[in-house]
Amino acid sequence: MPAPYDMQLPRCRTMTQSRRKLIGGLLLTASVLGWAILATAVYLLLLMEMPWWVHIVYFAIAGFGWLWPATVLVRWMARPDA
Template sequence: MVPRLRSFIGTILIIILVITYALLATTFATLLLATSPWWVHFLYFLLSGMLWVLPAMLIIKWMAGPKPGK
């Protein structure tokens, strides 16, 4: 696959991932954590704020293409 096309598709996938993940994480927090103490909210948003990075790293790794020796 052409590297420019791979980068374009990866960029679109990351944008979709971030928007979808933000909506789901916020909806989950609003529905289930409404009466929780402040530290539960803090821990939830701390963890959920870092969790989206894992699938984004996979997309970025795919965007980089195969390693030069293969």
């Protein structure tokens, strides 16, 4: 016996790949900018008077530090539409 009224729930719209790329591009730009500001602030506050070899090690680590979050974000952006 059918219900007296057919109550259909609205279907959740899935996020399209183009929308994910737009959002991901904005997030990626903001995160790289934020990471650069943070790395520079740490250098200026803590490492400015350190020897040159500490600067090289720090900037090598800080330079690659944004890659893991960016990789996760790019993988999310590249997922195909469901």
